[in-house]
Amino acid sequence: MLKTYTYPKYEYRTPPEIAAGKTLKVPVVIVGAGPVGLGMALDLDLQGIPVLLLDEDDTVSIGSRGVCYAKRALEILDRYGVGEAVCAKGVSWNVGRTFFRESEVYNFNLVPEPDHHRPGMVNLQQYYLEEYLVTRAAARPGIDLRWKNKVVSVTQAATGVSLTVETPDGLYAVEADWLITADGARSPIRRMLGLEVEGKIFMDRFLIADVVMKADFPAERWFWFDPPFHPNQSVLLHKQTDSVFRIDFQLGWDADPEEEKKPENVIPRIKAMLGDQREFELEWVSVYTFQCRRMGRFNHGRVLFVGDAAHQVSPFGARGANSGLQDADNLGWKLKLVMDGKAPERLLDSYSEERVYAADENLMNSTRSTDFITPKSRASRTFRNAALSLAKDHAFGRSLVNSGRLSVPSFLVDSSLNTPDEDPFAGRMLPGAPMDDAPVEKDGAPGWLLQSTGNRFQLMVFVDDPATADISALSQLDVGGIAVEPLLISRVAASACALPCVHDVRGIAAKRYDAKPGSVYLIRPDQHVAARWRSFDAAKLRAAVARATCQQ
Amino acid sequence: MALNLNPNLSEAGKRYFSAYSPGDDFYELLIGAHLDLSDEQSELLNARLILLLANHIGDIATLREALAVAREGVQA
Numbered sequence: 001m002l003k004t005y006t007y008p009k010y011e012y013r014t015p016p017e018i019a020a021g022k023t024l025k026v027p028v029v030i031v032g033a034g035p036v037g038l039g040m041a042l043d044l045d046l047q048g049i050p051v052l053l054l055d056e057d058d059t060v061s062i063g064s065r066g067v068c069y070a071k072r073a074l075e076i077l078d079r080y081g082v083g084e085a086v087c088a089k090g091v092s093w094n095v096g097r098t099f100f101r102e103s104e105v106y107n108f109n110l111v112p113e114p115d116h117h118r119p120g121m122v123n124l125q126q127y128y129l130e131e132y133l134v135t136r137a138a139a140r141p142g143i144d145l146r147w148k149n150k151v152v153s154v155t156q157a158a159t160g161v162s163l164t165v166e167t168p169d170g171l172y173a174v175e176a177d178w179l180i181t182a183d184g185a186r187s188p189i190r191r192m193l194g195l196e197v198e199g200k201i202f203m204d205r206f207l208i209a210d211v212v213m214k215a216d217f218p219a220e221r222w223f224w225f226d227p228p229f230h231p232n233q234s235v236l237l238h239k240q241t242d243s244v245f246r247i248d249f250q251l252g253w254d255a256d257p258e259e260e261k262k263p264e265n266v267i268p269r270i271k272a273m274l275g276d277q278r279e280f281e282l283e284w285v286s287v288y289t290f291q292c293r294r295m296g297r298f299n300h301g302r303v304l305f306v307g308d309a310a311h312q313v314s315p316f317g318a319r320g321a322n323s324g325l326q327d328a329d330n331l332g333w334k335l336k337l338v339m340d341g342k343a344p345e346r347l348l349d350s351y352s353e354e355r356v357y358a359a360d361e362n363l364m365n366s367t368r369s370t371d372f373i374t375p376k377s378r379a380s381r382t383f384r385n386a387a388l389s390l391a392k393d394h395a396f397g398r399s400l401v402n403s404g405r406l407s408v409p410s411f412l413v414d415s416s417l418n419t420p421d422e423d424p425f426a427g428r429m430l431p432g433a434p435m436d437d438a439p440v441e442k443d444g445a446p447g448w449l450l451q452s453t454g455n456r457f458q459l460m461v462f463v464d465d466p467a468t469a470d471i472s473a474l475s476q477l478d479v480g481g482i483a484v485e486p487l488l489i490s491r492v493a494a495s496a497c498a499l500p501c502v503h504d505v506r507g508i509a510a511k512r513y514d515a516k517p518g519s520v521y522l523i524r525p526d527q528h529v530a531a532r533w534r535s536f537d538a539a540k541l542r543a544a545v546a547r548a549t550c551q552q
Numbered sequence: 553m554a555l556n557l558n559p560n561l562s563e564a565g566k567r568y569f570s571a572y573s574p575g576d577d578f579y580e581l582l583i584g585a586h587l588d589l590s591d592e593q594s595e596l597l598n599a600r601l602i603l604l605l606a607n608h609i610g611d612i613a614t615l616r617e618a619l620a621v622a623r624e625g626v627q628a
């Protein structure tokens with residue numbers, strides 16, 4: 001029981017299959033209703049696929065877990081219909097302070113780049129995120145969310161998967177064409193299927209405490225290297241919602257988790273850190289070790305792995321749930337095309353290819369942060385301390401200090417789904433890039449470019465005036481049954497436009513995409529650039545869509 | 553040539569999407585070079601590295617400046 005939050009208890013209902021003694025047949029089953037399984041269900045729902053979502057528990061994430069949700073995750077959550085709730089409840093922070101021993105070495109102000117809908121990140125306890133996702137999923141008739149339904153066995157055949165599900169009322173069987181495994185880091189399903197996950201455990205322990213501050217405390221991120229109140233280790237302080245602060249104490253490998261967790265040991269540490277006067281109450285305390293590892297590939301026949309089940313990172317840089325949501329973002333539309341017979345099963349190999357690439361980037365960045373924060377040798381510690389001592393006065397020193405890098409989406413520049421550029425473009429919206437947002441008006445109302453994209457293939461066509469667009473060439477674009485919807489991005493307001501159109505009032509979209517009148521961008525349903533040209537060519541578009549969907 | 557104290561690392565042909573990437577790339581190489589070395593061996597590696605880099609920079613005025621900045625942060 002927390003002081004600031006009451007865990008919801010979701011209702012278990014007896015599955016009708018138990019009394020009927022029948023096997024439940026479904027197109028897709030998702031196992032695990034954590035943030036990633038829930039996001040996955042909402043993604044497939046947007047694609048019009050009915051889903052069965054099973055979870056062995058009947059509440060949200062307990063205790064101290066995810067805190068920081070980064071911009072790309074917030075944009076995906078917008079697509080799932082919960083971005084607004086998360087941003088409204090979450091807290092934003094811009095100022096970070098870095099301390100080395102007694103003194104502050106530098107601070108930074110991450111003023112968000114203007115003209116994006118969502119900030120670089122918000123902080124929010126994971127249980128709120130899950131609660132909002134559950135509320136949304138429960139309201140969708142296409143999502144059959146079942147609590148206290150634990151998968152206890154799984155077998156895979158060429159065209160589907162059979163599961164046994166255990167409930168308080170007994171067992172029942174499920175047959176599904178596809179299984180999406182979102183059952184978390186320990187992934188019982190992964191084990192049942194005898195699949196491996198490779199990587200390493202960091203030989204270190206962290207005390208993670210959530211405390212409620214009684215007094216005002218700034219909404220800033222404070223990171224200490226080797227502070228006097230906790231010598232030779234690191235400490236992180238972070239604000240969450242409801243005056244709850246997250247504190248991470250590095251403990252070292254030899255610490256005894258049970259001892260460290262005791263309030264009589266935790267409270268003095270926090271007092272020493274806050275300097276005794278400020279009042280606080282303990283909300284939750286746990287001791288963690290962290291792993292960095294991933295599966296060799298994320299698709300295995302009819303079984304697809306997403307989130308922590310597929311990959312795990314240390315929490316420096318907050319990449320777990322953030323990257324899991326991007327797995328869902330990447331997989332939903334691909335599975336839909338394969339299920340509809342519009343793309344070969346090979347398209348799912350690209351899910352693994354692209355998300356393994358992203359996982360490796362996340363593993364690399366969180367390993368680098370971990371290695372900087374917890375040096376493994378004397379030489380490494382000396383370099384770290386040298387970088388910190390140079391950071392006070394010199395910009396280059398600050399750029400080397402790594403107390404966790406903010407999670408940013410991968411640029412999938414090497415993806416086989418991209419059509420390489422043949423026309424010159426400046427900027428960073430190259431094939432494989434996650435779309436940059438921009439302020440636009442739609443029907444005279446202010447909004448955002450990302451709100452007009454997603455869930456289907458689109459062709460962004462930059463025009464000076466919508467009246468000049470070749471309407472007949474752009475309407476009813478269809479490539480092997482896959483519709484490509486045009487979206488005109490216009491420099492002038494269009495009163496009556498025959499095609500979907502947004503008004504690039506300040507020219508920011510054109511600038512970010514280095515677009516000139518006539519430039520076109522093929523956008524994937526997950527808001528990534530697939531191809532772009534300086535002018536529209538139906539044959540080239542057809543080839544690019546075929547490439548982006550493995551139809552070739 | 554004045555001593556450059558702003559971030560200045562990059563690799564030809566590589567495209568960066570985050571400002572921190574080139575510095576982190578280098579730092580990983582640097583720490584990786586010390587893998588499996590004893591403290592004494594690490595010291596020797598660092599000394600060799602400084603001599604190599606100094607020769608590459610060439611300009612003694614710049615090196616004098618760098619030595620002064622480095623020394624500022626280390627009290628005898």
Ligand SMILES: Cc1cc2nc3c(=O)[nH]c(=O)nc-3n(C[C@H](O)[C@H](O)[C@H](O)COP(=O)(O)OP(=O)(O)OC[C@H]3O[C@@H](n4cnc5c(N)ncnc54)[C@H](O)[C@@H]3O)c2cc1C
Pocket residue numbers: 031032033034035036037054055056057061064065066067068069126149150151152182183184185188189208288306307308309315318319320321322323324
């Ligand atoms: C201290 C800490 C700090 C973190 N900070 C951040 C952060 O700031 N930002 C961030 O993005 N991430 C962070 N993370 C990581 C984040 O918590 C995880 O990445 C995220 O929870 C993974 O989501 P998931 O849905 O893949 O798995 P989980 O959240 O683990 O969910 C798995 C679900 O599967 C269910 N399940 C398991 N087995 C079965 C079964 N056999 N049958 C049915 N259901 C089953 C479980 O009940 C559970 O609900 C942090 C983690 C920790 C520990």
